[in-house]
Amino acid sequence: MGTVISQVTTVDVELRINATTRQLALDPRTTLLDALREHLDLTGTKKGCDHGQCGACTVHVNGRRVLSCLTLAVAAQGKDITTIEGVADGDQLHPMQQAFLDHDGFQCGYCTSGQIMSALALLREPCGASDDEVRECMSGNLCRCGAYSNIIAAIQDVRATHAHEA
Amino acid sequence: MLSQAVLAGASGQVRNMATTAGNLLQRTRCFYFRDTATPCNKREPGSGCSALDGYNRIHAVLGTSAHCIATHPSDMAVALVALDARVRVVGPAGERVVSLGALHRLPGDRPDRETTLEPGELIIAVDVPPLAFASRSLYLKVRDRASFAFALASAAVAVDVRDGTVRDARIALGGVGTKPWRAAGAEEALRGRRAGRDAYRAAADAALAGAVPRAHNAFKIELAKRTLVRALLRLESR
Amino acid sequence: MTSPNEPRTTGAVGAPINRVDGRLKVTGAARYSAEIPVDDLAYGVIVQSTIARGTIDRIDAGEAEQLPGVIAVMTPRNAPKLESLQKFEREGSKGSRPTGRALSLLQNDSVHYNGQPIALVIAESIEVAMHAASLVRTTYRVDQPTIDMATALPSAYPSTEKIYGREPPATQRGDLQAGLAAADVRLDVVYTTPMETHNPMEMHATIAAWDGDKLTLWDATQNVHGVRGTIAKTLSIPPEQVRVISHFIGGAFGGKGSAWSHVVLAALAAREVRRPVKLVLTRRQMFGPVGGRPHTVQHVTLGAARDGTLTALRHDSTSSTSTIEEWVEAATLATRILYDCPNEETSHRLVRLNVGTPTFMRAPGEASGMFALESALDELSYELRMDPIALRLKNYAEADPESGKPWSSKSLRQCYALGAERFGWARRTAEPRSMRDGDQLVGLGMATATYPVRRMPASADACIYPDGRAVIKAGSHDLGTGTYTILTQLAADALGIPLGCIRVELGDTDLPQNPISAGSMTVASTGSAVHLAAMAAREKLIQLAVTDPRSPLHVAQHGAVEIAGGRLTLHGDVDRGESIEELLARNGGQPIEGRADAKPGDETQVYSMHAFGSIFAELRVDPDLGTVRVGRLVGAYAAGRILNPKTARSQLMGGITFGMGMALMEHTITDLRSGRYVNADIAEYHIPVHADVPGIEVFFVDEHDEHVDPIGAKGLGEIGMTGVAAAIANAVFHATGVRVRDLPITLDKLL
């Protein structure tokens, strides 16, 4: 098993993530998710399926929540990308993060970044006020630990006090 | 109806990313189609259909062939086909208009050919003609969990009832057909009848008249009928 | 086990504090195994078999190897031969298997299930590795596999090994036939549960890096010391040369308790290519190669007198295992202890299928077994026209009916009462289909919950530093279970040091040895060790103070010294004392260390130890469409001392949610011809989503148990899962009059 030294074709990609511009040379097939996790050491965004089925990879692109596993990095150029690492203001947690902490809206924490990114987007989406409506709007974010009830409590807490300022 | 169908599909994040054309033309969720290690006529023409005698609980009962029984997964397309929508297509030969009912093909012996689009043709717009009674319409989706799951059965219905008599109806079914399924027979069965459970059940029977079940999906025939009846009853009570 | 200086203040323990690792998790800063920055990483992708049984005829990696960026392709043709396995084979498979589980390490050409690892591609990037993996071409000599549990059932054979090395595979007490003959009412039914897959949100992941002959594994495991042992034995290297690290785990549920094939393959690959290798399974690869819950077919026979007294109870469970390893789903263990029935028989049998070897999955045995037992009790309650709770109380076991031992504590009666009250059980009308909400059928159902208290040896270090801070070290794990948090609380109280001044280190074989974090054992095992280690450090600190002539506490009665808020004071005279910093600064500025090796005592000889609870479900069934929507799930539990009500509630809610998935949707489907895992993703393997999960309410019954362990806590990781499937099935029957004995309860079964 000899080591093959070889060249992989790459393209130059420029991404604006959390208000910082990053230059990368990437395999054109690289998803935004893998660009974040494997090339930029922004591992807060999680991979739970790689196929749009779990929501763990949710990030904001131009303010809308999307799945980074279904987004090619090259296609995310020229857009504003926000990941979980860009949510807190320095040491000051965003109220949504604080609410997740206070309501124990997670256990293993692996779905948490995606849940929080979805929850933040919800503050700007036309989602109804009831718990059931929030549950429906959050249904693209799976949590195998079963922290759902606490997540809804956290979101409703924030929505009650911070709507429209995400 | 259309907005209900759109919102019934996938999740918030997926919907934020999806395009209308992409949704109409999305590929089937047939397990075997997506698992490249198994034979599939749609993926690899002539290799065989693993679903026919495999696990086919999610598969279609309408429009199937001996070569493919894959369900068309779109919710939106079901509403659009009920509304007589048309897609505008541009290609090397210029622009043309295709009715939604004619956009998807039945699998027949070529399940790999899913649409009537020619190579190089792109959908550029979807036109939904005005329907006088569109305000009396709804989309009902039945699935294995409360959200973020494909339809086992769904119904898009619009009904024009005057003085208790059905004047006109638009009915399409999802989750049960190899393409977004316009149930013309059901519409026919309703026209001129007194609105009510009996007429709805007759329409449902007509809609599923040609259904062919396989080992695990026979329940879909009854489920689809009940879904349609429920949708019509719910419309009536609005 | 009370020491003379048992802390008098109980500040931190029992308080609903936020998770100490919470901030890392809500900011995305917590690093899971695949996220450790390691230089010069190569990426591994596993290639899986596409047949269920047979032999690899040809495996052609030529095209894959030619792909730019591919470093190597490991196949059975070129993979390094493992001496440990060859020895095991030579010795006729006697002795213990070096790999623990039967793994697929490319040592031979045989294929035993569809999806078995048969090759590993190592490349410069994930993209290249994935592409190359798709280019490996394999041809097989195919043998007829056995896939279908139903048709293979006649081949079932009795399990003979002790379950978990401890419990007999079969039991018998009294005279079953006599009990049946004496019964007024008999029930003889079969329940089945399907294969299920853990599907933690984090896929299994390993980074393997060699430094000379030393191996470091960042592995998504709930068992660092176990993985170390397995890897060392398999690679024939001393355990000291293997370090396993697992700081954060994205859910485990039992599936991450063993070192599966990919862990060893990552280590082998890293050694071959002389670079660190990262190997993350795909979601599809989580179905088969890393275990799951097996299929069970459970035969339950009940006999009862008119007044509800059980006269006979038989529970025979047959579960599927693989063709390469025996693994028993211990479905009847709960049956043995739950009801006071004089005539009882239980047994476990196995059927060999060409599937991946099953393994522990949240409440292994109890989850599936109690679906059967607690459904059967419900069926009996209708036969007897008796309230389901009254029936259970009628057969309440005041002592362990199997062993005759007294319970270390049991508060099940209170759990029934509290659960029933909070749920509003009294409004239930007994008749099926008798309750409605508009056109929806309403169903109310309940079941008992129970899970044994188990404990294993565990060690911990507690170190108090001259700056007044403390560090607790234990090679245990936090799977989302709250281990970091509750250990901090235990240490804070034992040491008298504020929560914020304590750091807990977990998940590293460089830390004191701890058992697998499973079976709800962590609190009892590691919690006890940490408590005792912290108490030992506390002792030393006090000893130092009372023997230090310059300390205000000099010659004070040892037992009269208290520590709180980082200060040592004399009991009753808070002004006489000093801070830990002052004391240590005067005494050479050296840290104080306490060490404890905790292990179970003879309490298991004397007592039967279990946690108990009750679970209630309210749901609505659409009479036409068969859809089930759960509206409320209410559980009441007694599990000894609750160290942190906030994280404890979360554990129980999580278990209940998992149980709801089991009841209504979870089902790993295999193609009966090819053995292919059909729904091997999380769009088609349904787990509950937000919209499915109602308000879940969890209540605790106060329980004081001084026998279970030094901290009086019983563990909560699995009990929440037990009974849920039955409570939901019972509620579905109450709503519809349809008894579903075959999980999951999908709508087609209710049409």
Ligand SMILES: Cc1cc2nc3c(=O)[nH]c(=O)nc-3n(C[C@H](O)[C@H](O)[C@H](O)COP(=O)(O)OP(=O)(O)OC[C@H]3O[C@@H](n4cnc5c(N)ncnc54)[C@H](O)[C@@H]3O)c2cc1C
């Ligand atoms: C987990 C999951 C669950 C989902 N659940 C549902 C559901 O319940 N209901 C539902 O309806 N959908 C569901 N979807 C499907 C989702 O809505 C589709 O992924 C989406 O609609 C596809 O849109 P897209 O724009 O990404 O299409 P793409 O993936 O980009 O395209 C799909 C196909 O359409 C072709 N195409 C795209 N645009 C054009 C065009 N302009 N002209 C010609 N051809 C074109 C592409 O070549 C491709 O073959 C789900 C998806 C996922 C991942």
Ligand code: SF4
């Ligand atoms: S049903 Fe169609 S898509 Fe599915 S395996 Fe058969 S041919 Fe392929």
Ligand code: FES
């Ligand atoms: S990783 Fe993107 S949705 Fe699961």
Ligand code: FES
């Ligand atoms: S917290 Fe573990 S998956 Fe949600």
